[in-house]
Amino acid sequence: MSNVHLVDHPLVQHKLTLMRRKDASTNSFRRLLNELSMLMAYEVTRDMPMQDIEIETPLETMTSRVIDGKKLVLVSILRAGNGILEGMLSVVPGARVGHIGLYRDPKTLTAVEYYFKMPGEMQDRDIIVVDPMLATGNSAVAAVERLKELAPKSIKFVCLLACPEGIKTLQTAHPDVPIYTAAIDRELNSHGYILPGLGDAGDRIFGTK
Numbered sequence: 648m649s650n651v652h653l654v655d656h657p658l659v660q661h662k663l664t665l666m667r668r669k670d671a672s673t674n675s676f677r678r679l680l681n682e683l684s685m686l687m688a689y690e691v692t693r694d695m696p697m698q699d700i701e702i703e704t705p706l707e708t709m710t711s712r713v714i715d716g717k718k719l720v721l722v723s724i725l726r727a728g729n730g731i732l733e734g735m736l737s738v739v740p741g742a743r744v745g746h747i748g749l750y751r752d753p754k755t756l757t758a759v760e761y762y763f764k765m766p767g768e769m770q771d772r773d774i775i776v777v778d779p780m781l782a783t784g785n786s787a788v789a790a791v792e793r794l795k796e797l798a799p800k801s802i803k804f805v806c807l808l809a810c811p812e813g814i815k816t817l818q819t820a821h822p823d824v825p826i827y828t829a830a831i832d833r834e835l836n837s838h839g840y841i842l843p844g845l846g847d848a849g850d851r852i853f854g855t856k
């Protein structure tokens with residue numbers, strides 16, 4: 648699977664295991680997701696462009712590196728993407744934020760858009776799309792398709808759990824979009840849920856079931 652980055656750091660794997668457990672409370676699920684998202688942010692921003700600037704330390708002048716270019720955009724696929732957004736923003740506090748509201752039609756499993764709001768000057772920006780689950784891949788494909796209309800510099804996709812079906816769908820539609828995930832699970836069930844998975848991410852983050 649080219650262009651798929653499996654983030655197998657022990658801290659990521661440990662936290663993910665705790666989140667998967669069905670007896671994890673809403674409180675601990677959300678806290679773990681927040682911590683895990685900071686670690687994912689660290690991986691996905693590894694190749695951000697840098698520039699040299701001159702600064703004054705208390706002792707002398709030096710040349711040192713800072714992040715270059717226009718502010719990165721984190722795009723959250725509502726609503727579960729917001730669970731990742733918070734952790735990522737604590738690592739990249741200057742990032743701009745976009746939201747795409749999508750829900751899966753429970754019968755057809757196709758993605759239905761209900762909201763779209765992005766920062767300006769998207770053509771000059773790198774985008775990281777966040778959503779905990781890459782299941783059928785329909786939501787991710789729809790989100791990336793919509794974002795490509797704005798001709799951004801680059802798009803990456805970050806999730807916690809992916810499965811072979813979702814990876815194939817996203818890579819077939821958008822081979823240029825790298826996928827960062829903490830795990831690739833076995834398969835989808837007939838209702839489009841990832842197995843073994845962690846259940847419904849939105850419900851577990853927001854305590855809606």
Ligand SMILES: O=P(O)(O)OC[C@H]1O[C@H](OP(=O)(O)OP(=O)(O)O)[C@H](O)[C@@H]1O
Nearest residue numbers: 725726727750751782783784785786849
């Ligand atoms: O790869 P897919 O098959 O499209 O499934 C993944 C989508 O399913 C979940 O959202 P859901 O539609 O349940 O909405 P929610 O986040 O509002 O709960 C999840 O957060 C993804 O957005």
Ligand SMILES: O=c1cc[nH]c(=O)[nH]1
Nearest residue numbers: 782840841846847848
């Ligand atoms: O397993 C799954 C699949 C899609 N969305 C979820 O929240 N969980």
